[in-house]
Amino acid sequence: MSDPHAEARQASRLTAPAPARVRYAIVPVPRLSLQTVARRSGVHPDLIRRFVALGLVDAERDSAGRLVFDPTAPAVLARIQRLRTGLCLNYASIGLVLDLLDRISLLEAALRGRGTRSETPPWT
Incomplete structure (x- = not known):
């Protein structure tokens, strides 16, 4: 008696991306203030x-x-x-591209x- 869902599980294993790796910081990562980010960027x-309001940049309070x-x-x-000036995208489109x-x-x-390994180098 074969499992009717075995083929679907096999297909999902082939197409599903690997789970993201979780990294635990030994030393706390320093956070940057809004002024520092503005000055550096x-x-x-x-x-x-x-x-931040559009969800293009992650921030916490x-x-x-x-x-x-x-x-x-x-x-x-x-x-x-670069996306805004190089491709003339609006901010909603930039979110999709990101x-x-x-x-x-x-x-x-x-x-x-x-x-x-793919024969072609990654383009990103």
Whole structure:
């Protein structure tokens, strides 16, 4: 007696991306203030607040209610600015492109993890 769902489970294992790895910091990662991120990225603080509201940049609030960012925030802001100026995309489109680029990166990492190598180099 065969399992009628075995084929579906096998197909989902082949198409599902590998789960994201969780990293635990031994030393707490320093958080950046809004002013520091604005200075390092060259983006006005009001525009950064807008990006946070649109979900383009991740931020948290500290105990005083101020926005704090990961150290990678200036690089994310630079990427957003390159997409905006280079491709003339609106902010909603930039969110979609960022999601797709993140998905591509996850799929490429899953391929590398399995030892599968594509003949073409990654374009991202």
